[in-house]
């Protein structure tokens with residue numbers, strides 16, 4: 453039986469950052485992921501300034517390729533409302549390479565990655581946790597961290613099915629202008645159409661509270677901003693962004709990143725929250741404090757986001773956005789506040 457202090461399921465940004473900081477802090481831990489790295493992850497790959505600045509602070513030696521983008525176009529129902537140059541650019545990364553670079557930092561710090569599928573966990577009489585993997589192997593640990601993304605099995609075992617999950621679809625296209633496009637409409641369900649410039653290709657798609665890929669396909673077929681039906685575009689790929697933030701009832705089982713439903717409820721930015729909750733989990737585990745305490749500010753922020761989101765995506769909220777676009781400085785301020 454393999455024994456360690458912490459088992460982390462999932463070697464995406466949340467898991468790798470948490471593992472790296474634990475190793476740096478002298479804590480024994482193991483990362484488990486079923487994927488062979490480098491692996492793909494469906495994502496626009498946009499790192500906001502607060503995300504890359506935090507990353508720089510946590511992993512000063514990390515190097516990764518990115519495309520800087522500082523121009524954004526706000527649209528509604530196919531028409532441009534305003535264009536804004538941002539004070540700080542966003543960095544667009546290829547998730548495959550970016551996630552591999554993060555994982556590389558963890559392994560360079562002496563971290564071990566086990567390739568296996570998490571199956572389930574059982575609490576032992578002495579309070580420790582027995583983690584069973586699909587291979588039949590098991591691990592005994594003091595803490596279990598669920599960093600296993602949108603379809604987290606660790607979370608499923610804690611709460612059953614997820615609620616409040618949004619569906620997103622995107623395809624990768626020939627590069628267009630070096631600008632972000634966000635398009636809103638009363639038709640869309642708490643979501644938006646986006647075009648994100650990437651290093652080699654642009655990611656173009658949309659999402660929100662859609663029940664099936666068909667609904668998004670239909671909406672995309674009506675969109676004229678970018679020709680998403682172009683023959684040279686990749687197939688449409690879909691993935692969930694869960695928004696049901698959850699505090700684990702078990703003190704020694706922690707959920708971070710998408711597993712904990714931490715993505716921004718308004719903008720759907722997930723990378724910053726994966727990094728920040730990974731850091732907060734490592735602080736809890738190194739200091740012996742509760743994750744509820746070290747992650748308190750983020751839990752509070754999620755409550756505020758719920759209220760703001762309800763308003764922004766309402767008819768009144770979108771109408772005000774349209775009016776506000778006559779004052780691009782205001783839009784710039786709002787954008788920079790959320791990003």
Ligand SMILES: Cc1cc2nc3c(=O)[nH]c(=O)nc-3n(C[C@H](O)[C@H](O)[C@H](O)COP(=O)(O)OP(=O)(O)OC[C@H]3O[C@@H](n4cnc5c(N)ncnc54)[C@H](O)[C@@H]3O)c2cc1C
Pocket residue numbers: 461462463464465466467484485486487493494495496497498499500568569570571599600601602603604605620621622648690691692693708709710711715720721722723724726
């Ligand atoms: C279309 C789309 C566009 C997006 N664009 C952006 C964007 O531009 N900017 C942004 O900030 N966010 C964006 N997001 C959100 C972002 O991708 C996620 O929030 C982020 O990937 C969460 O990181 P994570 O480490 O929590 O999970 P993940 O990156 O999903 O990593 C989870 C890991 O767990 C592993 N795993 C899962 N189950 C198991 C298991 N049972 N056993 C072992 N391993 C397992 C997986 O293989 C994976 O490596 C986007 C999401 C989508 C769907």
